[in-house]
Amino acid sequence: MGGCPNLRQTTMVKSDFGYNSKVEGEVIVTRADAVVNWVRSNSVWPMPMGLACCAIELMGAGGSRFDISRFGMEVMRFSPRQADCMIVAGTVTYKMAEVVRRIYDQMAEPKWVVAMGACASTGGMYRSYATLQGVDNIVPVDIYISGCPPRPEALLDGMMLLQEKIRQEGGSLKRTFRGRTVETKIVR
């Protein structure tokens, strides 16, 4: 083996001090909301609504250098049925606004929206007849990320803020969206 440590031996040594679930008795006492929020925040499945150059940074965040999977958000789903967080990355034109709203409606509850970059947040530099002045005109936005486009770090920061927001949601089994209450049923 030369200078390499003996892998098998190392594993055995480590396991002596490792976590043993038997010690805990396999029982955790907590609130249902806390568990639900913990599960939700650690497996956010984003749907990349890539509309312009922000989508390139979104791809960068998904790549190995920035590695969005460190935070449990790497499962990009291109079907709205399988996603719970829409990342609106780019300029939303009025022609595309219809599509964005329709895809948002197709996502299952609970769902969140991240407005990535200046254009999705406010229309950005596109003050014109063709551009929606902020995606929050048509869908409820949870997190706004500044930048044109934002660096992948900024996206990660925004997504971690979203996780924080999910964890702090009160009554997560019953969420309120624009006066509409959505109840999540637990099937036993």
Place this chain on the structure above:
Amino acid sequence: MEAAVLTDRFPRTQVLPSQDMPTYQVAGEDLLETVRFLRDAQGFDLLADLCGLDWKDRTPRFGVVIHLLSTTHKEYVRLHVGAVNDAVPSVSSLHPGANWHEREAFDMFGIRFDGHPDPRRILMWDAYPYHPLRKDFPLAGIEVPLPAADVAEVTGQSVKPAPMMGGPFVSPGGKMSEGEPSALDQSWNEEKPKA
């Protein structure tokens, strides 16, 4: 190609002053034959560009500019065509690449292209009532309903004029500074923290 080749064959054609390439004013009735002649007999086999013009105060108000490239002789020619009753003959039967260019010119300027195989809008949605690149159309836009009625119903939104004041491309007017752009407050920077 000598200018006389075109002006002798199409007497209504005029030579326009130009700095970069031979430019001709072509009558609308001659356009198809001119483009066909240039393509088949003079080697101008590539349609490089086709765009609309809005002269606002001139008559005819609208026009179309066509750039043709000869891939064998490596030269360009530019054709100006005035619109008659806002209409110009379509050249997409001769150059299929003109199809989307003509749809864009129709969408943005409202120039109709007679004989176009698919005369729809290409950028704005089909029900949009204006032609946004016309000189009398405001950059901010004009309020119209959203393209999708169900989305408009759920969100209560419409296409509104964009806010222009304070926008990044709106100059406040008056004399512009000639100095380098810098922050107003110079009392702190990267080395010297803000008090």
